[in-house]
Amino acid sequence: MADPVSAQRFEKLVLPHMNSAFNVARWLTHNDQDAQDVVQEAYLRAFRFFGGFRGDDARAWLLSIVRNTFYTWYQQNRGHAPDTLEFEEDMHSLETSTADHDDNPEAMLICSQSRRRVHKALQSLRLEYREVIVLRELEELSYKEIATIVGIPMGTVMSRLGRGRQQLAALLAPTDQEA
Amino acid sequence: MDHEQAFELLPGYLDQELSLSEALECERHLAGCEQCQQVYSQHRQVSAQLRRADLRVEAPAELVKRIKAALPGRPSLWQRLVELFGWRSGGGALGWAPVGAMVMSVVALTWSAGLYLSVPSSETRLSQELVDNHIRSLQFNHLSDVISTDRHTVKPWFDGKLDFAPPVVDLAQQGYPLVGGRLDYLDGRPVAVMVYRYKLHPINLYVWPGGDAGATPHIYQRQGYHLAHWSAAGMNYWAITDAGNMELNGFITDLRAHPAS
Numbered sequence: 001m002a003d004p005v006s007a008q009r010f011e012k013l014v015l016p017h018m019n020s021a022f023n024v025a026r027w028l029t030h031n032d033q034d035a036q037d038v039v040q041e042a043y044l045r046a047f048r049f050f051g052g053f054r055g056d057d058a059r060a061w062l063l064s065i066v067r068n069t070f071y072t073w074y075q076q077n078r079g080h081a082p083d084t085l086e087f088e089e090d091m092h093s094l095e096t097s098t099a100d101h102d103d104n105p106e107a108m109l110i111c112s113q114s115r116r117r118v119h120k121a122l123q124s125l126r127l128e129y130r131e132v133i134v135l136r137e138l139e140e141l142s143y144k145e146i147a148t149i150v151g152i153p154m155g156t157v158m159s160r161l162g163r164g165r166q167q168l169a170a171l172l173a174p175t176d177q178e179a
Numbered sequence: 180m181d182h183e184q185a186f187e188l189l190p191g192y193l194d195q196e197l198s199l200s201e202a203l204e205c206e207r208h209l210a211g212c213e214q215c216q217q218v219y220s221q222h223r224q225v226s227a228q229l230r231r232a233d234l235r236v237e238a239p240a241e242l243v244k245r246i247k248a249a250l251p252g253r254p255s256l257w258q259r260l261v262e263l264f265g266w267r268s269g270g271g272a273l274g275w276a277p278v279g280a281m282v283m284s285v286v287a288l289t290w291s292a293g294l295y296l297s298v299p300s301s302e303t304r305l306s307q308e309l310v311d312n313h314i315r316s317l318q319f320n321h322l323s324d325v326i327s328t329d330r331h332t333v334k335p336w337f338d339g340k341l342d343f344a345p346p347v348v349d350l351a352q353q354g355y356p357l358v359g360g361r362l363d364y365l366d367g368r369p370v371a372v373m374v375y376r377y378k379l380h381p382i383n384l385y386v387w388p389g390g391d392a393g394a395t396p397h398i399y400q401r402q403g404y405h406l407a408h409w410s411a412a413g414m415n416y417w418a419i420t421d422a423g424n425m426e427l428n429g430f431i432t433d434l435r436a437h438p439a440s
Contacts, residue, residue: 018246022238036242040279043246118232136194137229143196154196162190162222169221172228 010050013058014043020059020139021066027134028070030123034077042069060145067131067149121171129164136161180204182212189219193226241283248282284421285317288402305366305417306408310401312365313383313419316372322381323359323374333360337371345371345386346414353433355382375430380422382430389415396431398424407431 021042025035042065053061122130135146147154180188185208191197192205209215288310316322325336334347340362349357355375363372363385370387389410396409396416405427407418418434420427 015247018238018243019235022242023236026236027234032239035236036239039238039242040246040249114228115232115234118228119234122229122234133229137226138235143191143194158190158196159187161194162187165190165222165225166218168225168229172225 006050010047014046014050014062017059017062018043021062023138024063024066024131024134025070027122027130027138028067028127029073034073038070038073039066041073042066045069057145057148060141060148063135063139063141064149064151117172121168124171125164125167129160129167132157132160133164133168180208182208182215185209185212186215186218189215189222193219193222244286245279245283248286249279281317284403285314288314306399306401306406308365309383309385309406309417309419310404312363312385313404316361316363316374316383317381322361324361326359328357330357333357333373336360337362341369341371343371343388343414345373346412347373348434348437350375350430350433350437353429354378355430355433377420377422377426377430380420380426382418382420382422382427384434385417385419386414388413391415398427400424411435 018039021039022035025038025042026032029035029038042062045068046062046065049065055061122133125133131150132146135141135149136143141149143154143157146157150157152160185205188197188201188205189209192202192209195202197205209219325333327333327336328351330347330349334344337345337360345360347357347360351357355377357373358376358381359374361372361374363370365385365387368387370385373384373386375382375384390413392408392410392415394409394411396407399406399408404419404421405424407416407427409416409431418427418431420430422430
């Protein structure tokens with residue numbers, strides 16, 4: 001993919017979605033530096049495979065690469081298959097994720113208490129639910145796009161969104177009046 | 180539509196992802212089912228809370244810059260060199276870190292070079308021109324026109340392109356492998372450039388006929404780059420690198436100690 005025409009096309013179609021890519025990577029990795037590494041690697045891959053991109057939805061295409069890159073990274077770094085997700089839940093229970101984030105500058109910005117609670121709740125969600133919630137609620141993607149990115153049928157997107165929201169509702173419920 | 184079916188479709192109803200007929204049926208069931216109403220309103224609240232919390236994280240400016248600088252077209256030579264020398268053998272995202280850092284520093288240096296306003300002497304002007312040229316050579320697919328670690332490939336490549344035959348020396352044994360050569364234009368004349376490498380640092384060695392300087396190299400420092408200038412056997416030499424003073428000195432010593440092909 002060395003010709004300048006496709007390099008220009010790449011710049012026009014794929015580069016503008018860097019915020020989406022980073023947001024998704026950030027919510028998947030839980031960590032700024034890891035998210036940066038994942039996004040950079042994903043862009044490298046995207047650039048390499050751009051010749052094979054025929055669709056019109058560059059953002060969904062890029063995000064599926066970001067997601068794949070993340071899972072490769074996840075398997076290498078955690079020594080875990082992505083489907084052993086229970087581990088994730090233990091690692092990022094509400095208490096630990098609060099502790100994790102209290103000393104980073106981004107967390108300082110999460111000043112409002114309700115925002116903090118929502119942030120924590122989403123962070124503690126199992127990976128398979130968290131990814132569809134992030135894609136839907138934060139990235140505002142359609143079921144069809146999410147199905148393509150995650151590689152599951154649209155019906156599964158719907159049921160995962162349902163379960164993810166159910167868990168979030170439970171996490172956010174007890175002190176709901178305060179929020 | 181029974182309860183089970185309608186319950187399954189609630190997320191789709193909330194997200195307006197159902198077909199019209201499904202949506203109508205779901206709505207009809209919802210009107211008479213308390214459990215579904217409760218779940219629906221919970222989910223709607225969660226969705227609203229998520230959106231209100233504005234949890235989207237934007238890409239850090241440095242990442243945007245790094246990716247923009249590294250991607251379109253520019254790194255391909257680096258990629259080739261990097262692959263050639265297996266610098267990415269560690270694999271993964273980290274392989275890009277030095278390239279990204281280099282491109283970043285190049286961008287920063289180009290910018291500061293633009294700010295550098297002075298009326299220079301010819302020597303200063305030439306060294307400035309060299310720094311600019313060196314930076315430019317790292318920016319685009321411009322470091323080498325001929326990529327080869329073999330001096331017997333690099334040297335003949337210059338034939339017919341210059342009115343002199345630049346000496347090409349192989350210093351791989353000394354830790355300064357030859358990576359290629361290119362033709363460049365400097366101080367109003369075409370010059371030969373041999374590209375060497377010390378670890379990750381490229382070294383550009385400019386050569387053209389003349390005897391402007393003494394045999395003892397003068398070392399300069401400019402914008403963080405080390406430059407050296409000397410003349411030998413009727414040739415002017417300028418070497419420039421972002422490697423340290425010691426490394427540049429070692430390179431020159433080894434270069435001068437070895438017979439050219």
